[in-house]
Amino acid sequence: MLYLSTRGYPERKRFCDILLEGLAPDGGLYLPEHYPQIDAAQLGELRRVYHEQGYAELAFRILSLYIDDIPAEDLRALCAKTYTAEVFGTGEIVPLRHVEDGLWLEALSNGPTLAFKDMAMQLLGNLFEYELGRRGETLNILGATSGDTGSAAEYAMRGKQGVRVFMTSPHGRMSAFQQAQMFSLQDENIHNIAIEGVFDDCQDIVKAVSGDHAFKARYKIGTVNSINWARLLAQVVYYFAGYLQATQSDDQKVSFSVPSGNFGNVCAGHVARQMGLPIAKLVVATNENDVLDEFFRTGVYRVRGSAHTYETSSPSMDISKASNFERFVFDLLGRDAERTRQLFAEGVARDGFFDLSADPLFAQAAAHYGFVSGKSTHADRLATIRDVAERFGMVIDTHTADGVKVAREHMGKEPMIVLETALPIKFAETIQEALGHLPERPAKFIGIEDLPKRVQRMPADVEQVKAYIAKHCDAA
Numbered sequence: 001m002l003y004l005s006t007r008g009y010p011e012r013k014r015f016c017d018i019l020l021e022g023l024a025p026d027g028g029l030y031l032p033e034h035y036p037q038i039d040a041a042q043l044g045e046l047r048r049v050y051h052e053q054g055y056a057e058l059a060f061r062i063l064s065l066y067i068d069d070i071p072a073e074d075l076r077a078l079c080a081k082t083y084t085a086e087v088f089g090t091g092e093i094v095p096l097r098h099v100e101d102g103l104w105l106e107a108l109s110n111g112p113t114l115a116f117k118d119m120a121m122q123l124l125g126n127l128f129e130y131e132l133g134r135r136g137e138t139l140n141i142l143g144a145t146s147g148d149t150g151s152a153a154e155y156a157m158r159g160k161q162g163v164r165v166f167m168t169s170p171h172g173r174m175s176a177f178q179q180a181q182m183f184s185l186q187d188e189n190i191h192n193i194a195i196e197g198v199f200d201d202c203q204d205i206v207k208a209v210s211g212d213h214a215f216k217a218r219y220k221i222g223t224v225n226s227i228n229w230a231r232l233l234a235q236v237v238y239y240f241a242g243y244l245q246a247t248q249s250d251d252q253k254v255s256f257s258v259p260s261g262n263f264g265n266v267c268a269g270h271v272a273r274q275m276g277l278p279i280a281k282l283v284v285a286t287n288e289n290d291v292l293d294e295f296f297r298t299g300v301y302r303v304r305g306s307a308h309t310y311e312t313s314s315p316s317m318d319i320s321k322a323s324n325f326e327r328f329v330f331d332l333l334g335r336d337a338e339r340t341r342q343l344f345a346e347g348v349a350r351d352g353f354f355d356l357s358a359d360p361l362f363a364q365a366a367a368h369y370g371f372v373s374g375k376s377t378h379a380d381r382l383a384t385i386r387d388v389a390e391r392f393g394m395v396i397d398t399h400t401a402d403g404v405k406v407a408r409e410h411m412g413k414e415p416m417i418v419l420e421t422a423l424p425i426k427f428a429e430t431i432q433e434a435l436g437h438l439p440e441r442p443a444k445f446i447g448i449e450d451l452p453k454r455v456q457r458m459p460a461d462v463e464q465v466k467a468y469i470a471k472h473c474d475a476a
């Protein structure tokens with residue numbers, strides 16, 4: 001399998017090259033040249049595999065359709081090492097829970113940091129260690145986080161050979177729980193940098209460091225952000241696992257409702273559907289930051305400035321633009337790379353928007369690709385959390401509540417699976433507001449706020465961050 005860029009860069013690459021690379025050289029995103037097709041017989045075989053051998057083997061079967069530059073037995077071992085009951089809390093890894101008539105929750109949040117990003121990041125950590133070891137190389141991951149991504153990356157990379165993590169976060173602006181999760185890690189290869197500033201300052205620092213090509217090359221700076229194809233691919237697997245749990249036979253369909261920000265999670269659903277998994281609808285659920293809902297309703301994709309990017313109670317969906325969205329638009333346009341480049345490199349970059357409302361292809365987003373959307377506000381979130389707790393005795397987190405709210409607007413005959421993207425303990429203040437009491441805390445997190453913290457505080461100064469990285473790399 002070879003990979004191409006959505007903006008038409010002429011060279012095709014193999015999986016392990018794009019694994020470590022991130023964006024394509026022309027600024028596009030990588031996609032496979034084609035989506036491998038799963039026919040009825042193969043789906044039946046995957047059903048047997050999942051029920052008899054479990055999630056890790058299912059993951060291996062799906063990943064091996066896309067990865068041909070890692071020997072099969074090595075890839076199988078990497079999957080087996082990643083998707084264990086020990087790491088993900090249950091043998092099923094992503095169990096389904098019934099909520100109400102036709103509506104199910106798929107639990108993706110029982111990994112080490114209690115958010116769905118662990119599903120992909122845990123695999124990425126093992127893939128990085130494997131590939132860097134094979135090449136005899138090292139990588140220094142530099143990132144900016146306001147919560148979920150940074151902690152998922154740190155828990156995935158801790159103790160891994162050949163990898164260091166330098167994670168910036170805005171000093172004093174993450175929840176006490178999130179800070180404790182990240183800063184209590186004592187691993188030598190994990191470096192927390194608390195920047196005196198806001199999240200945008202952290203992102204600017206990462207951009208400035210990555211923009212210094214000499215520094216980047218010398219210190220082998222890399223990223224693990226959500227445009228990484230390997231993360232997206234890992235997520236395709238749980239759409240299959242959700243489908244296989246919700247159905248008894250392969251002629252049935254299901255729909256998925258996905259709490260969305262950067263369009264990474266639901267883009268994996270799009271890939272699964274393109275492979276032939278019988279998905280009726282892909283429901284894109286946003287919060288007040290409704291860039292994606294606006295597109296699927298109107299055909300206009302309009303990125304927001306920072307003044308119009310709101311801080312909400314589902315903060316992991318507070319985005320101004322959806323960084324994975326270009327992948328879907330590329331498919332929607334019949335894989336026309338030149339047009340995709342124009343829309344993103346010119347339209348969005350220059351005008352802040354593009355408009356497909358008059359293009360007949362726009363209607364295909366719903367009619368052919370199954371996409372529908374909706375939006376959920378703080379008041380909706382509180383009402384949904386309350387309703388699900390009172391009527392069904394289940395406490396759901398704020399992002400998942402957005403997914404449930406919008407799912408209920410798109411119910412059809414087929415089962416609707418809402419992806420549970422975090423556990424409520426991560427967003428305890430809003431649960432308290434909705435229910436009048438705090439959510440249950442998993443035993444292994446009791447008292448984490450009292451653990452010793454390992455963090456370096458620093459002003460928002462690129463040179464100081466560079467010096468810190470250099471010191472810790474040169475010393476090793």
Ligand SMILES: *Cc1c(COP(=O)(O)O)cnc(C)c1O
Nearest residue numbers: 260261262263264265316421422
């Ligand atoms: C990251 C995240 C999302 C959004 O996922 P995208 O892939 O960016 O669309 C939703 N919920 C939670 C809890 C997250 O951490």
